[in-house]
Amino acid sequence: MAQIPISALAQVADYFKVLSELSRLQVLCALKDGAKNVTEIIEETGLGQANVSKHLKILTQAGILKRQPQGVSVYYQITDPMIFDLCELVCQSLEIQLQEQSQALKVLDGLRQV
Amino acid sequence: MAQIPISALAQVADYFKVLSELSRLQVLCALKDGAKNVTEIIEETGLGQANVSKHLKILTQAGILKRQPQGVSVYYQITDPMIFDLCELVCQSLEIQLQEQSQALKVLDGLRQV
DNA sequence: TTATTATGCTACTATATAGTCATACGATTG
């Protein structure tokens, strides 16, 4: 605790907060294979326009997306693919938890048979 | 998008949500060097008792902590040190952002001198 | 210019949850 200043920890918390919304993760997934404009993101996620716009702003302010106006439309792109490493790690952890739970269920099942 | 089911994404979002609170990160940091009981966690974080207890429950339900009653007190322990890898990655990303921002400021400064 | 399309902005509502107080529970001790 003492070694990590509270302000730094708060920034980390804020970063996680940005990633803690299903809609925003959907947007990030939509951009996984490259830049897309707002309309395309709306189509791919099925979210409302104003809503998508809001989330794009939040993600951009967090430094996760880059905004690139191009003619009439605006393209958004992921700046740091590290995001997907984060998701990867969380997914692995969740999988392990599921495995352990199913193991536990098996054991319980075994006990019931006795 | 289509390749990742929405329910899986929602689980990841929930996981990030658990980590998106400063108080909970403080608790995790307090447990970084090993198991502690609730009283010790309260002392180290400076948070209220009821509050700590609540956060401990959330962290335990998320599978991040393990609960171990021991006599009168209850010890909590981190189950998956991967948490700290996550924080590490986020910190690195934040540092890079800061560096880029300071670079940008330098450039602006240079322009102003002309 | 006017129309159209793409995006952003400003309230507003509804919901979730952090923190706190008071109380309850559970294990140990006398």
Add this chain to the structure above:
DNA sequence: CAATCGTATGACTATATAGTAGCATAATAA
């Protein structure tokens, strides 16, 4: 058993924010 210590829980308030509707703005086309 009663008392006490450590922890958990329920009720409550205050705050934050997701989603939405409607309007504003900017770029292009007719």
